Amino acid sequence: xTEEIRAILGTTGWLQADVSTLADGDDLYAAGxxxxxxxxxxxxxxxxxxxEFPERMLxxxxxxxxxxxxxxxxxxxxxxxxx
Amino acid sequence: xxxxxxxxxxxxxxxxxxxDAVDREARFPGESLAALKESRLLxxxxxxxLGGEGAPLSAVIEVCHxxxxxxxxxxxxxxxxxxxxxxxxxxxxxxxxxxAFLTRCAAEQLLIASATSEAGIGxxxxxxxxxxxxxxxxxxxxxxxTVISYGDHADAILVTARxxxxxxxxxxxxxxxxxxxxxxxxxxxxxxxxxxxxxxNGYWLHASGSPEQVLPLSFADISAQTMLPTSHxxxxxxxxxxxxxxxxxxxxxxxxxxxxxxxxxxxxAVRLAEVVGMLQxxxxxxxxxxxxxxxxMQEPEELTSLSFAVGMNSxxxxxxxxAVQVVNHALLICGIYGYxxxxxxxxxxxxxxxxxxxxxxxxxxxxxxxxxxxxxQKQDPGLFA
Numbered sequence: 360x361t362e363e364i365r366a367i368l369g370t371t372g373w374l375q376a377d378v379s380t381l382a383d384g385d386d387l388y389a390a391g392x393x394x395x396x397x398x399x400x401x402x403x404x405x406x407x408x409x410x411e412f413p414e415r416m417l418x419x420x421x422x423x424x425x426x427x428x429x430x431x432x433x434x435x436x437x438x439x440x441x442x
Numbered sequence: 443x444x445x446x447x448x449x450x451x452x453x454x455x456x457x458x459x460x461x462d463a464v465d466r467e468a469r470f471p472g473e474s475l476a477a478l479k480e481s482r483l484l485x486x487x488x489x490x491x492l493g494g495e496g497a498p499l500s501a502v503i504e505v506c507h508x509x510x511x512x513x514x515x516x517x518x519x520x521x522x523x524x525x526x527x528x529x530x531x532x533x534x535x536x537x538x539x540x541x542a543f544l545t546r547c548a549a550e551q552l553l554i555a556s557a558t559s560e561a562g563i564g565x566x567x568x569x570x571x572x573x574x575x576x577x578x579x580x581x582x583x584x585x586x587x588t589v590i591s592y593g594d595h596a597d598a599i600l601v602t603a604r605x606x607x608x609x610x611x612x613x614x615x616x617x618x619x620x621x622x623x624x625x626x627x628x629x630x631x632x633x634x635x636x637x638x639x640x641x642x643n644g645y646w647l648h649a650s651g652s653p654e655q656v657l658p659l660s661f662a663d664i665s666a667q668t669m670l671p672t673s674h675x676x677x678x679x680x681x682x683x684x685x686x687x688x689x690x691x692x693x694x695x696x697x698x699x700x701x702x703x704x705x706x707x708x709x710x711a712v713r714l715a716e717v718v719g720m721l722q723x724x725x726x727x728x729x730x731x732x733x734x735x736x737x738x739m740q741e742p743e744e745l746t747s748l749s750f751a752v753g754m755n756s757x758x759x760x761x762x763x764x765a766v767q768v769v770n771h772a773l774l775i776c777g778i779y780g781y782x783x784x785x786x787x788x789x790x791x792x793x794x795x796x797x798x799x800x801x802x803x804x805x806x807x808x809x810x811x812x813x814x815x816x817x818x819q820k821q822d823p824g825l826f827a
Contacts, residue, residue, distance in 0.1 A: 375610035375611070375612070388612070389613050391610035391611075391613065392612070393612050394568070394662070394751075395814055398748075398814050398815060398817055398818055399814075402817060405818075412818065413820065414819070417747055417748040417818060417820070418746045418748070419662075419663070419666065419746035420746065
């Protein structure tokens with residue numbers, strides 16, 4: 360799942376930093392993710408993983424790092440996040 | 443006296459007296475600001491342990507509403523100052539430097555301006571081109587600020603900038619710079635349709651200071667949690683104040699008409715009934731948003747939710763439009779007496795001032811932002827929840 364999230368982040372140009380230089384826990388907003396780009400990121404993630412983010416997850420922290428995104432999607436998919 | 447009582451006095455005794463001159467001459471409402479300082483209203487949000495009154499946001503919102511009824515420029519200067527104060531009260535109390543500044547702010551009634559917009563970044567305050575450049579134990583900052591409202595009259599300026607010269611455009615911080623440490627070089631003036639007293643000139647800002655003057659939290663977080671909601675609510679409240687005074691003039695006009703011909707209802711009375719309803723709707727929006735924000739302040743997570751951003755954006759876009767509609771309605775009621783600039787029912791200044799609401803932070807930009815949030819935000823089916 361981590362690789363798929365990285366692939367989405369890497370091909371869209373929403374980050375100003377190169378995604379391969381980021382650790383899973385790094386702050387994506389500090390890497391250039393804007394609030395508008397985060398909306399497009401949510402849409403891409405919903406499409407890729409066939410999930411829908413509920414209202415309670417639609418906040419800044421849910422998308423602040425690759426690890427946070429992975430946790431949110433894993434929670435929605437009803438599975439444990441891979442270590 | 444409560445803050446509200448003091449504001450009412452400043453509004454009726456000082457701001458009202460100079461509002462027309464401030465508007466005509468496009469000059470800073472210096473008399474009103476001096477009265478606000480004398481009434482100790484600039485530092486009311488500063489915590490009591492730092493010498494302020496620890497007033498809640500709603501108290502400031504009420505003051506904006508009252509001042510808007512007398513002089514829109516005074517109300518706007520006051521609102522903008524308090525938006526800046528809110529950022530430091532909510533995000534600077536862990537910093538010794540900012541605590542000391544807030545103490546001075548309350549004691550000396552300092553006025554804080556802001557430099558958030560910048561030339562060459564396309565009008566989006568959430569990106570910066572300028573950067574905090576640290577050299578030893580001093581930073582230097584140079585910003586081509588398209589607007590610094592009342593820049594010539596402020597004691598300190600809140601500046602947004604990239605965290606370092608190597609940071610991406612969206613990695614911004616807030617820096618507070620103090621008058622002795624900055625220099626302003628004016629690049630543009632402020633000859634506008636309305637809000638003529640805010641003196642929102644453009645400047646090159648050259649500043650330096652100590653790294654402690656940078657707020658630790660990112661601007662993105664401070665904007666979402668404090669600056670954006672406080673701005674939308676404070677502005678909407680003062681626009682409501684302008685609209686309230688316009689309706690008051692329309693009421694007075696209808697009363698005078700009714701007295702002339704006892705027993706008959708003046709033709710404009712029905713329109714008055716209609717505009718009172720519009721004003722009530724606008725007021726409900728401001729009050730509900732203030733309550734929602736005060737409740738959400740306890741939960742930083744809620745403040746970054748999409749539904750909260752949509753709610754605050756929608757308050758701004760609707761209140762700004764309704765304010766113009768209300769004043770326009772009042773103008774139709776007062777007719778030629780409202781249209782003239784020399785009667786007790788004159789509404790030209792109100793109409794011009796409220797027209798600023800949709801363009802100062804363009805509604806189209808905000809609606810565009812809201813529209814993109816709605817691509818993922820879900821409808822709230824509840825009523826009181």
